[in-house]
Amino acid sequence: MTPLTIDEATRLATRALRLAGAGEAMAASTAKALVSAEAQGLASHGLSRVAQYATHLRNGRANGSAQARVVQHKGAAVLVDAAQGLAFPACDLAIATAITTATTLGVCFAGVANSHHCGVLVDHLRAVAEAGMVGLAFANSPAAMPAAGGKHPIFGTNPVAAIFPRKNADPLMIDLSLSEVARGKLMVAARDNQPIPLGWALDSEGRPTTDAKAGLTGAMLPLGSVSSPKGAMLALIVELMVTAVIGAQFGFEASSFFVDEGNAPRIGQAFIVIDPGALAGKDVYFERMEALVSEMLIDDGVRLAGARRMGLEEKAKNSGLTIPDALKDQLDRLVA
Template identity: 50%
Template sequence: MSHSFNEMVQLAYQGLRAADIAHDAAADTALFLALAEADGLASHGLARVAQYAGHAKHGRVNAQAKAKVHAYKAASAVVDGQDGLAFPAIKTATDLSVRLANSQGVGVVAVKNTHHFGVAGHFTEAAARAGYVSILLGNTPAAMPMAGGKKALFGTNPLAAAFPVKGKDPLVIDMSLSAVARGKLLVASKKGESIPEGWALNAEGKPTTDPNEGLKGLMVPLGGDKGALLALIIELLAVGLSGSQFSYEADTFFAMNGNKPRLGQLLITIDPGLSGAATYNKRIAAFLAMLASDDGIRLPGQRRFAQRAQAMRAGVTVNDTVVLEINSGISKRWTN
């Protein structure tokens, strides 16, 4: 069954409110989850409603949290998510970083005490559409080993960057540092499907095609040791500058019981007019022209935007299991 964008927002919102999550947090979160579905990123879409609701019911998320802003210096600040869902806090941080970049040339905002933050590129895209270069990175519960190690130490630690393009959609580069996003294992589990070998390892460190075994084990780092070292950089930036918990201190998202993850993110927003707005626009245009001369090139973010446009016209077929799960949670208020 196809769902319109507004129907997906309402379904996610009702599912979150049934877990007593505050109106504003539920509304912000539902919007981003529906946008992930529209972009074809089901691993970060409505499949997360039951997870977030369960965490709220089991005390892993502060359902009534309101983000607090602490100014530091002229171009920097810290946003405390107060152990709530991440979306309201990072939305606040994104808006703040844009305002700082507008007045100071750059805005650096660390975010602390948050939760799973969905599609990182959605926040950088918003800043880029406002005319700013934007970078967002953050840590997640431990799922990958350090180079040469066998213990889960780092999260999949997403990284996104977006660059405004005059008169066109921005360039949005968005990736996690595991071979695939861990949420893809969640989707495969809900569908009862296997996963390709090379995505994950089981608890004994052996390759597995069972998504449930992969969720209990390790994710394979993107590019091997280099991916693990990039995850280390993000870990130190996200935690060191925000005062949040390291990935190994946060219990997995894929269990209802556990601690408050208290993860961290870092936003860096830059006014592209450092060398003059005209210069930036000219250099970006020249690069895009060079890319266009190479047949088969796909610009980062363009497939996502095309998928979104199609979804806004025709709706999205949401996994039946996910819809039933949310509706059941609404009727039972996630008591089971």
């Protein structure tokens, strides 16, 4: 294992992305997000993605010179065009615009189209909580899961996320993939030649598998798919929210993130920002939040949503990161 400070990791990731063709702002925004994910213990969305993004930039699957811009703003509805660049600058713009709009109107729906992989979805909402607002987020991704009762991949793992600010405490942060596990976990298992549990994925023939590489070429299983179609139905809702509503591509129209060659995915993200002050009022909101948290913590063993990842991130700020030697070697090759 190789130790790195947060600054060292950020500089390494930024340089790798710049050399692959990303503009300065895009590289900086993306590197910051990936290092934050690594610091939170989310290796599947952390520095392991640098090589993937760099390859997509070099192969034209992502446009390093793209400039995200607001292309539609009607009342509380905002549409940002990521221009086929990496997702992070476009999501930053969408969130900033949504906060400003919600401050005036009480709520905002901001969509991002023509986008790419957006990393840890809930992290885009941190600025929302810092502004004292509630945030919801949705994203689609290249096809990895079948529809309820089906066999071939149609939907992505289509994560959903939410953030709820607290007074004088870290926000509650919820982030979950609608597959049984995030697909990035298969990517890490495949890289490390580790098996995966049954119930995570199917191979290309539709058979349950413990082989991570076979799962990546097959299909992910929806959340709760063994006993219920609920995960697949939720994935359908997210798919329509970020495609039919904002004009992004369907997951089955986008080439997998896990192949070097392919099309620009042009998938989407959507964010809803709500000002509690426009409804029951912020005093009521914060009182109700703390009442619920207090009730939850009556039981030993309850862990507040997001507490573990934020604790790990705080620790990493002080003592740095530790990444596999193979990953460090990969990053070094990218900047050589």
